[in-house]
Amino acid sequence: MPLSPDQQAEIDAQRGQTHTTRRATAEGMEKHLYTAHPVLDHGFVRVIDYMGDDAAICQAARVSYGRGTKSVQNDEGLIRYLMRHWHSTPFEMCEIKLHVKLPVFVARQWIRHRTANVNEYSARYSILDREFYIPARDALNAQSVVNNQGRGAALSGEEAERVLRYLRDDAMRCYDHYEEMIGQDGQQGLARELARMNLPANIYTQWYWKTDLHNLLHFLRLRADKHAQYEIRVYADTICNIVADWVPAAYRAFADYRMGGATLSATAIDCVRRMLKGEVVTQETSGMSKGEWREFEGVLNDPA
Amino acid sequence: MPLSPDQQAEIDAQRGQTHTTRRATAEGMEKHLYTAHPVLDHGFVRVIDYMGDDAAICQAARVSYGRGTKSVQNDEGLIRYLMRHWHSTPFEMCEIKLHVKLPVFVARQWIRHRTANVNEYSARYSILDREFYIPARDALNAQSVVNNQGRGAALSGEEAERVLRYLRDDAMRCYDHYEEMIGQDGQQGLARELARMNLPANIYTQWYWKTDLHNLLHFLRLRADKHAQYEIRVYADTICNIVADWVPAAYRAFADYRMGGATLSATAIDCVRRMLKGEVVTQETSGMSKGEWREFEGVLNDPA
Amino acid sequence: MPLSPDQQAEIDAQRGQTHTTRRATAEGMEKHLYTAHPVLDHGFVRVIDYMGDDAAICQAARVSYGRGTKSVQNDEGLIRYLMRHWHSTPFEMCEIKLHVKLPVFVARQWIRHRTANVNEYSARYSILDREFYIPARDALNAQSVVNNQGRGAALSGEEAERVLRYLRDDAMRCYDHYEEMIGQDGQQGLARELARMNLPANIYTQWYWKTDLHNLLHFLRLRADKHAQYEIRVYADTICNIVADWVPAAYRAFADYRMGGATLSATAIDCVRRMLKGEVVTQETSGMSKGEWREFEGVLNDPA
Amino acid sequence: MPLSPDQQAEIDAQRGQTHTTRRATAEGMEKHLYTAHPVLDHGFVRVIDYMGDDAAICQAARVSYGRGTKSVQNDEGLIRYLMRHWHSTPFEMCEIKLHVKLPVFVARQWIRHRTANVNEYSARYSILDREFYIPARDALNAQSVVNNQGRGAALSGEEAERVLRYLRDDAMRCYDHYEEMIGQDGQQGLARELARMNLPANIYTQWYWKTDLHNLLHFLRLRADKHAQYEIRVYADTICNIVADWVPAAYRAFADYRMGGATLSATAIDCVRRMLKGEVVTQETSGMSKGEWREFEGVLNDPA
Known part of the structure; x- marks a missing residue:
């Protein structure tokens, strides 16, 4: 149980308040605000704040005076173009702030992503709770x-x-x-x-963690990957669901180009070309090591 | 004249829209949103988005479940403590996104502040306007x-x-x-x-520039300083006014500890101690170079 | 002519001095040290200092007590593995410091790579030379x-x-x-x-620019690319030649996985699978936009 | 005992090798290279590599063609000027790479300094030793x-x-x-x-940690401070001794302006001015909080 009744009450009180703002607001994200999504046995992820939406990515890419968006279709095309060509700065124009409760050994992996702002609960100053993963x-x-x-x-x-x-x-x-x-x-x-x-x-700690969308997607690509340790992957999966609601077009582009995509080496591309011409290529004739070949086959084989 | 009628209309249209949000909202900042504050002959600074307020600094420092603020007085005390002891991470939890129009030679100084996100108007892709400082x-x-x-x-x-x-x-x-x-x-x-x-x-360019409050204050300390080049200082001064409305307590602490403060060397502190005991210290007996002594005198002499 | 006789003499004097060191030394790099490689009409790139070599990448990846290298073949395999799986930190353990003379409009593109250290010749303090690209x-x-x-x-x-x-x-x-x-x-x-x-x-400026190998390779991937502007690409090409002599194994892995490689989207991988099964896939049936399809064909078509 | 005989032998073997290089070489640092300086009961700090020396700071500040140094006295004056006026980029031109063995709770504080490169011993891949602080x-x-x-x-x-x-x-x-x-x-x-x-x-881990001199000095200012936790301070103290041998002029400037210096607020400076005019200022009349006044007295009181 990640939250005490007092903590839940504090969250509910904050969640109950609304304000009027001129800022870009993402409907899909408002519903997540403050809600603690449970992860593992005592952990959670909750959104404390966010800046920007899909349109803000386009607005920045276009250095616009106004909202800077054109048709939704046009915007999605631009976002896909930016993602495909590794333009990072427009995605950096969105920002998210999370409150995360997580085991220390997960926190030690997570903190390796340096381009982020962090305030961790201080065990010099305070007493940690008796909560272990x-x-x-x-x-x-x-x-x-x-x-x-x-x-x-x-x-x-x-x-x-x-x-x-x-x-x-x-x-x-x-x-x-x-x-x-x-x-x-x-x-x-x-x-x-x-x-x-x-x-x-395995004791739990917690922190406020803030990063921009570009760096968040990089984090998710590495940590929602099947090779990531299960205990951090479940946090990444939870955040993926949040991002899909926050910036749906950017998330779709990310899913297609990054999560579902693959980078082939020059050698691997050459093999694909040869195979498309009808040649039977084996590991021995591929120019790849056994490990590379196994990964290459993993890309080409239909998962179904 | 920094804005064309079309640009002004785009801005007004965006400024006219309001939304309901659960996010922390800074009243003093809402009034600035999108408004183009003129700087130099054709330049401007305008706020495109922001995240957080004074309370968000305290909330992060306390890793709170709810709003995390106590009395306003208590919060201001905490903010002053954090600023005095060089705690940077709670201030990083606030973020600002600006649209700035500025001469290229100013942009070249500005970009040296690396911890920021930038999308600049592309002169590879687009045609620059005939506007020079x-x-x-x-x-x-x-x-x-x-x-x-x-x-x-x-x-x-x-x-x-x-x-x-x-x-x-x-x-x-x-x-x-x-x-x-x-x-x-x-x-x-x-x-x-x-x-x-x-x-x-001296041709004008423009960019979207996003940074966190800690790095923004560092920028302002260096660029709103009297030794900064006038043409960047007027931008920094404009941003100072905006920050004072956005996070008033943090800005007051910044004004007291950074902008109005001074760092004394071990040698200089020793001189102050000797002077307070009644000794007449001169440059020759101070242990400082002429340049250091001149700066030291600048600190001690009443500006009035 | 990028160098005056006085400048050449200064460089030669420094180049003439040698020292004894316990540090890892890259033979291929020593020959480049200080030499100004001409670029464009008045520009140059020259190596001022470097840290590490191929073995240092392996040493860090293994957190070794001694030199940490095994057979040269084993080391190259490790370097390829690290590059293939996007491990960045071992490559960050090598560092390079360059002195570059370049036109201002090139410098403005270059400086967008933020993870680097820069000291630029100051036109506030000094008088620029009459040298234009x-x-x-x-x-x-x-x-x-x-x-x-x-x-x-x-x-x-x-x-x-x-x-x-x-x-x-x-x-x-x-x-x-x-x-x-x-x-x-x-x-x-x-x-x-x-x-x-x-x-x-188009006036020339100059700077000292220092970065780590991981960020340098990222810079080279974007700036030695055929879509980069010619005037920055020639600098990147010059640096590529230097890196190939400095860390030959890392450079070979970079050439195979990054420069010569390509990232395919989930949609594109699916198309490759269908094509390998004998299906004739066209842009219309691919699920890709025209732009994506053109880029996809560029990857699959043999350049010969 | 931080090192096993095998580890010591590996270190000795590496330490025994010397090379000829054209690079700037710091005599004071060569003697430290690879030597494991013991810290706490099982920990150590040892220098794996370094780039630059005092002269390299001046060379970069002057964007020189050759060695760029003038008289030693002149160079030290420049270094003091740069340190006094918060010029950070010339100090970033020196780099250090350390191998550190340290308890995990110390590593968790240390890693908060984000502008550094780190390769940590992997407990996913390897088995940790039975060594606890x-x-x-x-x-x-x-x-x-x-x-x-x-x-x-x-x-x-x-x-x-x-x-x-x-x-x-x-x-x-x-x-x-x-x-x-x-x-x-x-x-x-x-x-x-x-x-x-x-x-x-309290189990020991180890890592390769690389950073530039500017960020290292920032780390040392915070972690060699008397308010830092003892267990990280002893590492910082050890590194201070190394830096003093590596870049003696920069270290002296650091000791005077940063470690031994103090930042006074506008309010505090005003109090000093009043006191120098003969006024008796108390906490009540100072405009400072009790905490600030206590710290202010700490600065003014002679430690002797």
Whole structure:
């Protein structure tokens, strides 16, 4: 349960207020504002603020005096053109601010995306809550045998049970000691900035995270990808749904050119040309390594 | 005259529309939205969009669930604390998007501030207008004799006249030739991306420029400073007025700690301590160079 | 002629000095150090400093204690893997510092790449030289009729002559007046920061420009592309040759995956799959716009 | 003990190699290259590579053709001028690459400095070592009673003992379970990317971290400050010593203007002026809050 009743009440109060503005407003985004979309067992993503919409992308690309939009069809064509030709600056003209609650080990991956603004809950200043990510049974996987940094099949019953027990018990014990160490009843109480070092990486933290649409899409391309770790991918998937409502045309272009697209090397393009002329190309005759060839086949094979 | 009637009509149309939003709204900023504030002879600054207000700074600093503000007085205290201790991330949670029309030589200084998003009017794609910055008489100054990169006294009459004549005539002639070169009547017409090279640096360009409040304040500190070139300072001054209406508490803290403040070196602080104990400190006994001492005296001397 | 005898002597003196270092040293780069590679009529690119080599990319990817390299073949495989999977951080571990002399209108495109460090020659502080870019006859092209921001066929004789005359005469006249305005013989002399506004955009400026290999390759992909403006492309081409000597394995991977590669949309991949199954796909049945289809055909058609 | 014999041997082997280079070489830095300076109980900082020296700062500021230095005294004057007037770009022309081993909770603070390049040891791909930061007895402090995010007096004996026992025992138990979970003897073995979540924040990680001198000095100003958490401050102190040997003139200017300097608000400057005229100013008559006044007194009071 990601929210306490007090927190929910605070959110509801803010969500209940409306204002009149001259700013560009995205209807599809207004409905998301402040709502906490649950992710994992205690986490969430919620939109705190946003700037711009599909039209704002076109307005900036055209450096317009007024709204700068033409027909909706015309605007979507421009957005597709900009996406296809790697124009980044018009997409940077939209901005989003999220409040995210997430396990620390996910936060450590996430923060690697540097072009963003972040205010994280401070464990030097405040006391963290007793909330830890414990994977669901179907998210407990073995180390992959083909990919050194991936996961393979689900763990079998007994082994899975033991893992869950370790994760739960260690988290609880570490948190008990954290509380004991900082307690000031009959003792001085260890500084919070020190005590936090006893907490494992599945404890939840939270932050305000703000970025522009261009950098957000880059984040989503990497983190909503099937090779991303499941625990960050579910956050990315949630944000994808929000972006699809916020800037539908930009999201469609992103889905076609980035998420569903693929980059082929010069060697791979040459192979496609040869295959289209009827040549039977194999890994041996392709000029690609085994790994590249496997990825190339993955692109060409119909997923159906 | 910065705006054509068509442009003004486009702006008015956009300004006339209002929407309902759940987002934080800054009353003082709504009145500025879209209005073109004139700067120099043909330039302007106008706000296209904004995100956040004073309360949003506190909300992010507190990583709040709701609005996150307490009393107005309490919020202002927090903002002053954050500014004083160089906390940058809460100020990054506010964002502004401007449409600016400005001479190219000003744009070249401005763009050096890298942490911003920019879409500039493309002279590869479009034809620039015949608009050049010609300084007013009282902005025509001689090279400074004390500062290698500043300006000194106003030019005297005849010399000033000649300068203005050169600037006007060269601009007009260069633009005439620009038009002739790209013209397609009875000739092929030079590519725009080439023809633009004939235009002097006082021609106007325009761009959409978006940045966060922290980086904006940094820009303003450097560009609204008395040592900044006059032609960029008037843009910074205009933006200062806008920011004062947008986030009044943050702007007051900025005015006190940054614009009106001063950084003293360890050597200078030591001199202040000695002076407060009654010692008469001179440049020779101060440990400072002549330049440093002059600046130090500038800080200590009452401007009145 | 990009260099004066004095400048050449300064460069030669620096080039003549060698030092002993423990740092990773790239043989192929040492030969380039300081040498001014001429570009356009008065411009150049020269390497001032560099950090790292191919092995440094692997060393960082492996977070190694020692040199961190294994066999050369193994290293090249790792570099190709990193490039193919969009790992950017290991390439960021190499750095280059260039001294570039270039026309102002080229500098204005170049500076849009924000993740770089720049020190530009100051026309507030110093006097610019009388050096302007005047295109060679075969670089004088008409506006493209198919691409709004490109150039088409070469201009024919008489028109070309007139363009060259305008460019030369306007540059000389504007510079004459620049000199007159800042002169202090018998007058006060206009401030340099003002006088520079009279200079057209084909005047040369120069800067020190420093960036990491990842961002450099991104710059090269966009600016060495056939759609880039010729006047910046020749700089990018020169830098490509330098990078090929500096980090040969990384450059080969870049040439294969980026410069020679192509990104296909989900729609385009689907078309390739259909074509490989024997279906005849046309623009009408492709699901692509005419522009997309033209670009898609450009990828599939053998350039030979 | 931060290094294993194998690691030390790898370092020694790399340190033993020298090359000839035309690049600017800083004698004071060469002696540091690769040497692991121990920090905390298992951590270290070592220089992997560097670019530039004091002269390179001046060379860039002057956009020189050759070495660009004048007399050493002249160069130091220029560096002091640049530092005093907040010129950042010449300092960005020097670059440093470090290999750092540090506890995860320190890494989480450190990574907040975004303008840097980072390759961290991957716990998705590799297995972390059993190395945890356990504070020395004199670094075990109570929560500060005056500063919500600081630490106060050292913990007394018995309480300190219990804290150390908790930290040690929890770390060992969590690591035992981490090893058990990923083990593949008689079981599938949990994916590393999941198992790592059981490890507390005092476990050591390591990374290659590269940044420019301007951003490094900003990092040092904040993290070598007495208000920074002790565990990151000791890393900053170590780096300060390295920088002092690398770019001595820049470091002296930094020590005078930044580390030893102070920024006074407009209000504070006004108080100094009044005090120098003989007025007795108190907090009540100062216009400052209690917190500001306390900090102001801290600046004015002689530390001796």
